[in-house]
Amino acid sequence: MDLLPRIALKMQALFRAAALAARKPGMHPAGLLSLALLPAVHEVSCADELQELRDDSYGHQWVLVTRDESRGIRTWARLEEGKRVRSWKIDAILNASLEAIARAHTDVAAMPRWYWETQEARMLKKVSRTEFYYYMRFNAPLGLPDRDGIFHAVIDPYNARRGSMVLRVNAVPDYLPESPRLVRVLSQDFVVKLTPLGKNKTRFEAEGYVDPGGVAPAWTVNFVQRRVPYLIMVSMIRQLQRQDGGSPDNDFQYTEAAP
Numbered sequence: 001m002d003l004l005p006r007i008a009l010k011m012q013a014l015f016r017a018a019a020l021a022a023r024k025p026g027m028h029p030a031g032l033l034s035l036a037l038l039p040a041v042h043e044v045s046c047a048d049e050l051q052e053l054r055d056d057s058y059g060h061q062w063v064l065v066t067r068d069e070s071r072g073i074r075t076w077a078r079l080e081e082g083k084r085v086r087s088w089k090i091d092a093i094l095n096a097s098l099e100a101i102a103r104a105h106t107d108v109a110a111m112p113r114w115y116w117e118t119q120e121a122r123m124l125k126k127v128s129r130t131e132f133y134y135y136m137r138f139n140a141p142l143g144l145p146d147r148d149g150i151f152h153a154v155i156d157p158y159n160a161r162r163g164s165m166v167l168r169v170n171a172v173p174d175y176l177p178e179s180p181r182l183v184r185v186l187s188q189d190f191v192v193k194l195t196p197l198g199k200n201k202t203r204f205e206a207e208g209y210v211d212p213g214g215v216a217p218a219w220t221v222n223f224v225q226r227r228v229p230y231l232i233m234v235s236m237i238r239q240l241q242r243q244d245g246g247s248p249d250n251d252f253q254y255t256e257a258a259p
Helices: 003-021 029-054 098-106 108-113 218-225 228-242
Strands: 063-068 073-078 087-094 118-128 131-138 147-156 165-171 187-198 201-211
Touching (some): 063 228, 087 228, 098 201, 098 228
Antiparallel strands (some): 063 073, 073 087, 087 201, 118 131, 131 147, 187 201
């Protein structure tokens, strides 16, 4: 039997087992399912890794992961030398203004509404209208300990000469003491470039690397993170469509006059 049909049958059996477990006292179906899914997830991940190894042209080049023509989103992944987790890249054309997209990325209090598996987000320090530090806490999958992280963000505002706005974010794991119940994110380093293409149309380019820390095997991290950039983009688009105005203190500088 081919790999994918075999995995599909295995997944169906696991979901049936979880449903039966819900009827038994003392057995939590979510816990059972998270443990039972590991072999199937591993099989999918191994198949993906083998496919990449079979194609010598991949090497450490970008590999297309998602192409969503209806939303104008493409994502890629690659394994860089010396890193255990894949880097990611996004290129999208969004029907929103540069300022609206930028505000979504600086409205820290609103991040739990759209950013992937975010429980909590709060501003720690506003250095200036183009620099700040913030805290985030994330749900972790497969029964692993939840994560938290502290991040430093710097905005290079748009001007006519530069032609785009750039947001640079880097993890600063030692900024606050670690919580004994959480695992500190070691790296969440990325750059977002926003280029206006006309009224309410912006090119969104981003590239980054996330290492969630802890002892989770690299294949599990790569499997989970493979789709995360795309899921974040879809959720961000929905947040932009809400047009809720955002937090009143979200007054960062996204544009400036050309020098």
